Amino acid sequence: MVNTPLSPINVIDGASVRGHNGLYVLGCYDDRITFYSQQVRAIALIHALAEQEHLRNNPRIAVVGGGAAGTAAAAAAALACNGEVVIFEAASDLLKLQMGTDRRKLDPHLYNWPQSNSDDPVADLPILGWDAGASTEVRSEVVRQFEEICGRAENLVQKKTP
Ligand SMILES: Cc1cc2nc3c(=O)[nH]c(=O)nc-3n(C[C@H](O)[C@H](O)[C@H](O)COP(=O)(O)OP(=O)(O)OC[C@H]3O[C@@H](n4cnc5c(N)ncnc54)[C@H](O)[C@@H]3O)c2cc1C
Numbered sequence: 001m002v003n004t005p006l007s008p009i010n011v012i013d014g015a016s017v018r019g020h021n022g023l024y025v026l027g028c029y030d031d032r033i034t035f036y037s038q039q040v041r042a043i044a045l046i047h048a049l050a051e052q053e054h055l056r057n058n059p060r061i062a063v064v065g066g067g068a069a070g071t072a073a074a075a076a077a078a079l080a081c082n083g084e085v086v087i088f089e090a091a092s093d094l095l096k097l098q099m100g101t102d103r104r105k106l107d108p109h110l111y112n113w114p115q116s117n118s119d120d121p122v123a124d125l126p127i128l129g130w131d132a133g134a135s136t137e138v139r140s141e142v143v144r145q146f147e148e149i150c151g152r153a154e155n156l157v158q159k160k161t162p
Pocket of ligand 1: 026027033034035036038064065066067068069070088089090091094095096097104105106107161
């Protein structure tokens with residue numbers, strides 16, 4: 001089977017919430033929700049919004065949830081425009097789900113099995129990339145990069161949801 005790349009319009013359409021202009025959800029209706037796939041969806045959405053000039057006037061952007069999708073979306077959006085990007089997380093920490101277990105391993109491409117690249121350990125992303133490893137180590141690396149982007153992108157703000 002040949003996978004045809006999605007166009008930016010397809011990507012935006014797939015994430016749009018009908019009847020709510022400017023509201024997007026990532027992954028809710030998709031198969032294969034993994035840490036990596038959610039990062040890819042988030043970065044692809046922001047890229048598509050930029051391509052279609054939705055970020056041209058530096059909109060204010062709220063990202064709800066500091067998981068794999070939210071951290072990637074917020075960081076990508078803050079780098080793609082100068083509008084204020086606020087990421088709201090209800091838990092005490094970003095990527096909370098990936099904390100607290102060294103026994104779970106994250107592999108970026110494992111779900112591609114039996115394709116030949118399923119054992120490729122590198123999550124080759126333009127931002128917040130990581131290598132296969134214990135969930136806690138992957139989390140630490142992604143949070144480190146996220147905080148580094150927060151440090152240089154003054155338009156990226158973290159808020160704890162009350
Ligand atoms: C037990 C378990 C094992 C898993 N194992 C693997 C694995 O081995 N490999 C793999 O790739 N994937 C695995 N997954 C799936 C992976 O965890 C998810 O694909 C990934 O976490 C999805 O990221 P997300 O950002 O969409 O959602 P989440 O990680 O769920 O992040 C959503 C965030 O939003 C926050 N939030 C929710 N509501 C609000 C609100 N109203 N205001 C503010 N913040 C809010 C939550 O606190 C959370 O931090 C596993 C999942 C579970 C549950």
